Amino acid sequence: MTTLVTGIGELTTQDPERGPLQDAALVVDGDLIAWVGPAASAPAADERIDVEGRAVVPGxxxxxxxxxxxxxxxxxxxxxxxxxxxxxxxxxxxxxxxxxxxxxxxxxxxxxxxxxxxxxxxxxxxxxxxxxxxxxxxxxxxxxxxxxxxxxxxxxxxxxxxxxxxxxxxxxxxxxxxxxxxxxxxxxxxxxxxxxxxxxxxxxxxxxxxxxxxxxxxxxxxxxxxxxxxxxxxxxxxxxxxxxxxxxxxxxxxxxxxxxxxxxxxxxxxxxxxxxxxxxxxxxxxxxxxxxxxxxxxxxxxxxxxxxxxxxxxxxxxxxxxxxxxxxxxxxxxxxLRRTDIGVVAPGNRADLAVLDAPTHLHLAYRPGVPIARSLF
CATH class of the missing domain: 3.20.20.140 (Metal-dependent hydrolases)
Known part of the structure; x- marks a missing residue:
């Protein structure tokens, strides 16, 4: 089962090869990330989640x-x-x-x-x-x-x-x-x-x-x-x-x-x-x-x-x-923890993601004490 996560206003990948992405999407296959890139280029998937402009960061x-x-x-x-x-x-x-x-x-x-x-x-x-x-x-x-x-x-x-x-x-x-x-x-x-x-x-x-x-x-x-x-x-x-x-x-x-x-x-x-x-x-x-x-x-x-x-x-x-x-x-x-499968949003890594009820990661420090983050899956 594959899931397309789209509508990502800002995607912080922590991947030096990709950097942060705007208007992004990603595809999850089971427990793993299968694809990351611009929303306009996203492949088809079995299911679709639209986060409606919210920011997504690694869990x-x-x-x-x-x-x-x-x-x-x-x-x-x-x-x-x-x-x-x-x-x-x-x-x-x-x-x-x-x-x-x-x-x-x-x-x-x-x-x-x-x-x-x-x-x-x-x-x-x-x-x-x-x-x-x-x-x-x-x-x-x-x-x-x-x-x-x-x-x-x-x-x-x-x-x-x-x-x-x-x-x-x-x-x-x-x-x-x-x-x-x-x-x-x-x-x-x-x-x-x-x-x-x-x-x-x-x-x-x-x-x-x-x-x-x-x-x-x-x-x-x-x-x-x-x-x-x-x-x-x-x-x-x-x-x-x-x-x-x-x-x-x-x-x-x-x-x-x-x-x-x-x-x-x-x-x-x-x-x-x-x-x-x-x-x-x-x-x-x-x-x-x-x-x-x-x-x-x-x-x-x-x-x-x-x-x-x-x-x-x-x-x-x-x-x-x-x-x-x-x-x-x-x-x-x-x-x-000497792990290479978490902490970075990249194909092959675990689909451990957090979605923010905010347009950018800056709100994590900008709105202290406000519960804007939650795990996505």
Whole structure:
């Protein structure tokens, strides 16, 4: 079954060979894009969808989220707005709530959050574990996450559980826990943050990442969120796909990113929700670093699943142009996941598309908080 999508006022392809197109159309065959070009040249198809002058963009790729959780931490948000500093300690509250939730309860929460994402134009999402912190609970959250996305990340090294010795917990994460979880994950991640008493220093993070790589998992890193640290350079050294947060960077960190294959994933919803300084995206872009945007949707530091909101924040607060921010939220997210079949509207790629109730992509930043984006299929 083929479908012609026509009446596209502006089509952002993110394809360097095509660029943006006006008065465009595309043909979808099953789950794949079969043709892209001017509406006047569109071939026939079995079905037809007329978007009546609206803009179409690649579906947003949210390459950093923590959707597999139960519970609520709105009180922490209120406390931060009153001046309390975030240090990662509240994660333990979510761990308790998640452990107490049944499989069916977590499955329902995941389904609701996935529907919320799609209603805002997100078509691909990465989901991390990290709210179990035992072998059985980490395995369970990964198994449930894998029911809704192929992009699952083992984050047993999210924080050190209260009352647990760091060395013994790292041994558990890299031993029995990794053995159980690796078959259900594509990636491994670690919260490398010496500024937090709950997270992992560079040596422990290296141990976790090298064990994950030996188990066949791709590497991701939470790095340099709360202060300067080794996370960014460790990620680049080990060839991680992405290092996420990148709020506090030295010149050496920027140089390392510019000279490596690791992308910098910025999460401006976190800075919004913690009242922290925003990353300097302009500095990174001018240095030649690949910059990505994602939500970090989680119960503690960013309870937003809206990629359009991240685009608006990036433009308003981080020095990105609307076009740069949209690329970072689509083709950039695909880079962060090392995917070539999403994030770009081109024949052979997945037909993951978002339609905007607007004539141009500029409205994503121009109309923040307005639900103008939705997935097309």
């Amino acid at each position: 947003f790729v949210d390459s950093h989220s923590h959707l597999a959780f139960a519970g609520d931490r709105a009180d922490e948000f209120a406390a931060r707005m009153a001046g309390e500093r975030y240090d990662g300690g509240g994660i333990a509250r979510t761990v308790d709530a998640t452990r107490a939730a049944s499989d069916d309860a977590l499955r329902a929460l995941l389904a609701r959050r996935m529907a919320e994402l799609r209603a805002q134009g997100t078509t691909t999402v990465e989901i991390k574990s990290g709210y179990g912190l035992t072998v059985d609970d980490e395995l369970r959250t990964l198994r449930l996450a894998a029911e809704v996305t192929p992009e699952t990340t083992f984050l047993g090294a999210h924080v050190v559980p209260p009352g647990t010795d760091v060395d013994s917990y790292v041994a558990l994460v890299t031993g029995e826990m990794l053995d159980a979880c690796a078959p259900h994950a594509r990636w491994i991640d670690v919260f490398c943050e010496p500024a937090s008493p709950h997270a992992f220093d560079g040596e422990a993070a290296r141990t976790v990442l090298e064990a994950g790589r030996a188990a066949g998992l791709g590497l991701r890193v939470h790095g340099n969120q709360l202060g300067p640290g080794p996370g960014v350079r460790l990620a680049v050294e080990l060839g991680a796909a992405s290092v996420d947060h990148c709020t506090h960077l030295t010149g050496d960190d920027v140089d390392a990113l510019a000279g490596g294959d690791t992308v910098a994933t910025l999460l401006p919803g976190v800075e919004f929700s913690t009242r922290s300084p925003y990353p300097d995206a302009r500095r990174l872009l001018d240095a030649g670093v690949t910059v990505v945007l994602a939500t970090d949707c989680n119960p503690g530091t960013c309870s937003s699943s809206s990629m359009p909101f991240m685009i608006a924040l990036a433009v308003r607060e981080m020095g990105m142009t609307p076009a740069e921010a949209l690329w970072a939220a689509t083709a950039g997210g695909a880079r962060a």
